[in-house]
Amino acid sequence: MTEKILCCHECDELLRVPQTRKEGRLKCPRCGTTLLRQKKGMVEIMYALSIAAAILFLLTNYFPFLSFHVVGNTSHANFMTSIVYLFGEKDWLIGIAVLMTTVVVPLIRIGLMLSLFGPIYHGIIPPYTVFALKVLSHSLPWAMLDVFLVGVFVSMVKLVKMGTIIPGLSLWAFMVMVFVMAAMQVVFDPQPLWEKVDERRRERELA
């Protein structure tokens, strides 16, 4: 029986797993980290979620995000307004930090997920799979949409005392997007994709 060797990514424990193993959760016997999820339908769910995330991202950036009224004064903000404003005020560093963590990195992640799971769903392993998986692995801590959502709530509470706050359509789209992205992170399992890359390489070497 052929075996493959796995190494726990938390504690480096070596494990021998039969090659035929197909489904179910595998936990590291030493530290309890989940090593393999191998859930059925991961590709389908990821494809659906990344399409949803892409649509929600467009909605978030198109409609007004928050409006604020104080006696006689009104100001509207779109999702990107705060970034544009920060750049206008020459607060470059915060501007770049907010732009990267709430727009650029999430957009890259959604784009890569779409371009990975789209072709894989249709049975094609795209040539950029290795690149895409590497970028996805490195970019994870830099996407902070969920943190931004809490930031929005905190600022809403702070503003409630000053005037009237009206949440826009974009805020609702954004909230749903945060949950969709969180769901993607739970379902996403790169290991089967890495194994497909391995299989393809082996086939190429044999041919």
Add this chain to the structure above:
Amino acid sequence: MEIDESKLLRCPVCEAVNIDKGKHNRCRRCGSSIYKHHRFRTEKSWAYLITAIIAYIPANIYPMLITEKFGHVEESTIFGGVVYLWEHGSYPIALIILFASIIIPILKFIVLIYLLISVKYPIGKEKKVSKHKLYYLMEIIGPWSMIDVFVVAILAALIHLANIQIIAGTAATAFALSVFFTLLAARAFDTRLIQAYK
């Protein structure tokens, strides 16, 4: 097939198990470099961490938010903001900001310092697994300290009316830098060292 288990290396990016080929190892699957022995094992992480701690000092001294109300200018620091919110009865928000801007960053500094020292000197020898969990926990809660920076950005963007204006202060920049460098420090820390120095 017999494999010498001490000669196996794990790729930190795709987690493929590679056979050690000497000095320069590249992952067979994704091509990332695998350093078996970092020449600067912990120095890189230390450097980022110290930068983060230095940036954290102005983040607490300078004002985070500058509010202009009818010509009257008010400045508040991170801690001042927490106290203000608490005194005005916004307890949950005060607690969120207290956790995100004060407790989490300091906790992260302490955990990283502990981890960096413990892989060089024999501290906490028996607690091998819990150190991995500590690192994992720190990685998860790390980005949450950005909340205050986002709040400042949103408030500054929304409130620039004729007679009321909110401006982001110097501390916001310093704080964002501090968070950024702690994230880098956490990434630079090689978790394999925990196992190597058991």
